[in-house]
Amino acid sequence: MALEREDMNFNDIEAIAKQSSMAAKELASTSESMRNLALTNMADALESAKQQVFDINAREVLKAEQEQQSAAMVKRLAITDKVFQYMLSRLRGVAQRPDPLNRVLEGHTNPVGLKVFKKTVPLGVVGIIYESRPNVTTDAAGVCIKSGNALILRGGSESIQTNTVLADAMIKGAVAAGLPAHAIQIIRAPGHDAVGELLKMDKYIDVLVPRGGKGLIERIAKGTRIPVIKHYDGICHQYIADDADLTQAIEIVINSKCQSIQVCNALETLLIDKKCAENILPHLKVAFDLNKIKILGCIQTQKILADIFLATEEDWSCEYLAPILSIKIVDGIDEAIRHINKYGSGHTDGIVTQNLKMAQQFEQQVDSASVLINASTRLSGGGDYGLGSVIGISTDKLHARGPVGPDELTSYKWVVYGNGHLRN
Numbered sequence: 371m372a373l374e375r376e377d378m379n380f381n382d383i384e385a386i387a388k389q390s391s392m393a394a395k396e397l398a399s400t401s402e403s404m405r406n407l408a409l410t411n412m413a414d415a416l417e418s419a420k421q422q423v424f425d426i427n428a429r430e431v432l433k434a435e436q437e438q439q440s441a442a443m444v445k446r447l448a449i450t451d452k453v454f455q456y457m458l459s460r461l462r463g464v465a466q467r468p469d470p471l472n473r474v475l476e477g478h479t480n481p482v483g484l485k486v487f488k489k490t491v492p493l494g495v496v497g498i499i500y501e502s503r504p505n506v507t508t509d510a511a512g513v514c515i516k517s518g519n520a521l522i523l524r525g526g527s528e529s530i531q532t533n534t535v536l537a538d539a540m541i542k543g544a545v546a547a548g549l550p551a552h553a554i555q556i557i558r559a560p561g562h563d564a565v566g567e568l569l570k571m572d573k574y575i576d577v578l579v580p581r582g583g584k585g586l587i588e589r590i591a592k593g594t595r596i597p598v599i600k601h602y603d604g605i606c607h608q609y610i611a612d613d614a615d616l617t618q619a620i621e622i623v624i625n626s627k628c629q630s631i632q633v634c635n636a637l638e639t640l641l642i643d644k645k646c647a648e649n650i651l652p653h654l655k656v657a658f659d660l661n662k663i664k665i666l667g668c669i670q671t672q673k674i675l676a677d678i679f680l681a682t683e684e685d686w687s688c689e690y691l692a693p694i695l696s697i698k699i700v701d702g703i704d705e706a707i708r709h710i711n712k713y714g715s716g717h718t719d720g721i722v723t724q725n726l727k728m729a730q731q732f733e734q735q736v737d738s739a740s741v742l743i744n745a746s747t748r749l750s751g752g753g754d755y756g757l758g759s760v761i762g763i764s765t766d767k768l769h770a771r772g773p774v775g776p777d778e779l780t781s782y783k784w785v786v787y788g789n790g791h792l793r794n
Contacts, residue, residue: 604634
């Protein structure tokens, strides 16, 4: 029997993992309606706790500012009214998504009447280790509950109080819908020791999803035997082909880079065909100056834009997450594709062109989780793909690639119906 909350030591990671494992077995057999009710209840409970969330988050934001954390870190940490409404909408939205469980992926009846089915099931226990962004707390809970997985949350110390308030409200809502008491758990102990212990729980945890910088993800992946869905750098590219519409190209590039600079699907390297570079670069420079973007360019780019910095070899493989952009002039689509496949991170890359054949070549030969044609890289993700809540964008190819939503947190089992069948 699982430990009751009031009887457990929240620093006991093994106890938490065991409880989650037991809860996962119960969750696997819950109905779609129960899980959807839980998600709605979770959103309602968060809405009731709104002022408490804002008050505690404001204190943690102030502390981060006093400790002179980076502006990007502070922005990721802060919960504005817009962010809070986004969190609620994602929970309610995922409840409206089709049930990812118990779907028959394939099935047949063999010649002797044996009925064989392949159907979707939850992964089991999902551990989320993340930094700064409190919205990961709610997104992860929404995706995991929808897909029937138990969840263990471990946020960064800079947002531990905010995350705890969010988690406690959602736990209350989930339990009110009839879900197991330990369907959602959060590690409340600060420090790295708790994470180290969590990484040892391969007996109970089925998959880990780290969200944060490359250093964090590498430490998690190297420090555990638990399968890890990794989300490495977002070194995203846009290639402007020689036939690109000037106005469209400028709007797409500016949105890709400037709409939200500190996120993984923001543009980091712009590739421009040499045939249109002289025409388009001065217009882009005006727009980038208005958005206070520092430009680093190749030698050919510097010949057109004399007052920019020279890009180094390291810049082509850098995820800035800052108001910095590297620009390279290329000789056609083949060079653009070679550059992306050499320096990119396999996250999101796009092309601006009016030529369907060129667009098809780009999407077939660029080895990335998302390839966009005449669209901003900022559209890469669960919401704009119609997937609802996601818990990250995987740059792996196994077990998931691209946005990780409820469907990606399922596996499958083989189910066989016989009538006294025996092996000859």
